[in-house]
Amino acid sequence: MSTRNLTRQSLMLRNLAETMVQALAPLKAASGRLKYLSPFPRxxxxxxxxxxxxxxxAGRTALAGYDNDEVTDVSFDQMCKIAPWDYPVLFWLNKLEAELDGLVDAGGHMGTKYRAFRNHLSPKPSFRxxxxxxxxxxxxxRARAQREDCPGLEFVDDISLADDVQLFLGSGLLQYLDKPLSQLxxxxxxxxxxxxxxxxxxxxxxxVVTLERxxxxxxxxxxxxxAAFMRNVCQLGYKLVDRWSIPSLSHVVExxxxxxxxxxxxxxxRLDS
Known part of the structure; x- marks a missing residue:
């Protein structure tokens, strides 16, 4: 192959690469930080x-917050499946279930963890x-549970009504909670x-509080x-028993x-009493 043809091919490849970079996710400096210009929503x-x-x-450009009817079904089926990061929770639920008559699933959506976990637990018949x-x-x-067979599944929008339970489950709660956990x-x-x-x-x-779509x-x-989170929990009298990391759920604000x-x-x- 001649030197001229090699040069022509090199120029074509370089132009193609530049076009792909510009089309997929160009970056530019703006206001002192990098902003992504991807055509897909962040x-x-x-x-x-x-x-x-x-x-x-959020309210200036879209529906604001989770308390909207249009949001309730988003990713429901996916959330009813067991994910790798659920297994530490299942481990402790299995160890503790003999002493439990019920739990409060705070931020539990439409009972997604209830559906994901129920075939892997053996709770008491009266378990709430x-x-x-x-x-x-x-x-x-509530409407979905009425259409399905969901024994023991209840719903409240006032946590003071979730009385006489020995376990508080918050799976994916803290990032969306509008108050300190101690207050809840x-x-x-x-x-x-x-x-x-x-x-x-x-x-x-x-x-830092960001906005998730x-x-x-x-x-x-x-x-x-x-450090502030740990202090907030421990000031209620709780003692840390176990901790695990979930690297796949680490996020960067684009x-x-x-x-x-x-x-x-x-x-x-566990409550230190």
Whole structure:
């Protein structure tokens, strides 16, 4: 092959590569940080100092928050399947279920973990699985449960109604919760002896609230300061028993990559009494 043909092919390949880079995900510097110009919607967008400011920003461009009927069915079938990060929770539920008459599944959606776990547990016949969530999700969850065979599954949008349960399950709760965990648990009539918290988004620096796109809505997503989170739980009298990391659920805010990646972790705490 001649030198001229090699040069022509090299130019064609270089032009093709430049075209692909420009078409797929060009980056440009703007306002002192890199902003992605991908044609696909970003999963995480923005960085705010509080949940309230994130909600305000979300409401300017989309449905704001999880408490919307249009959001309740998003990813429901997928969430009813067991994921790799569920197994530590299943391990502790199996170890503890003999002493449990019920649990509150805070942020439990329409009973997704109930459906995912029920064939892997052997609870007492009178066991109560009480889902606490926002009003729109509770309405949808009750309607769906009436159409299916879901023994023991209950729904409340006021956590004080989830009384006399020995275990608090929060799987994917903390990143969407609009208050400190201690405040939510203090709203219960009695503190559960056991806390199982999974998929907790943490970082070493100050807390950051971003917006996650979930279907047609933008939902505040909290990446909590790890030390502050641990203090908040322990001040209620809970002692850490187990901790596990979930590297596959680490996230970077696309619009603010300089903040670094969050860490996802799970915890088992027991009331130190």
């Amino acid at each position: 999963r995480f967008n923005g960085a705010y100092e509080s949940y309230e400011k994130a909600m305000e920003a 699985w009480i889902v606490y969530d926002v009003a729109a999700v509770v309405r949808a969850g 648990i203090s709203s219960m009539r009695t503190r559960p002896r056991h806390l199982l918290l999974n998929k907790v988004a943490l970082r070493k620096g100050p807390e 979930i279907g047609p809505a933008l939902v505040p997503y909290r990446m909590r300061n790890e 619009t603010h990559p300089e903040l670094g990646a969050s860490e996802s972790a799970g915890f088992y705490f």
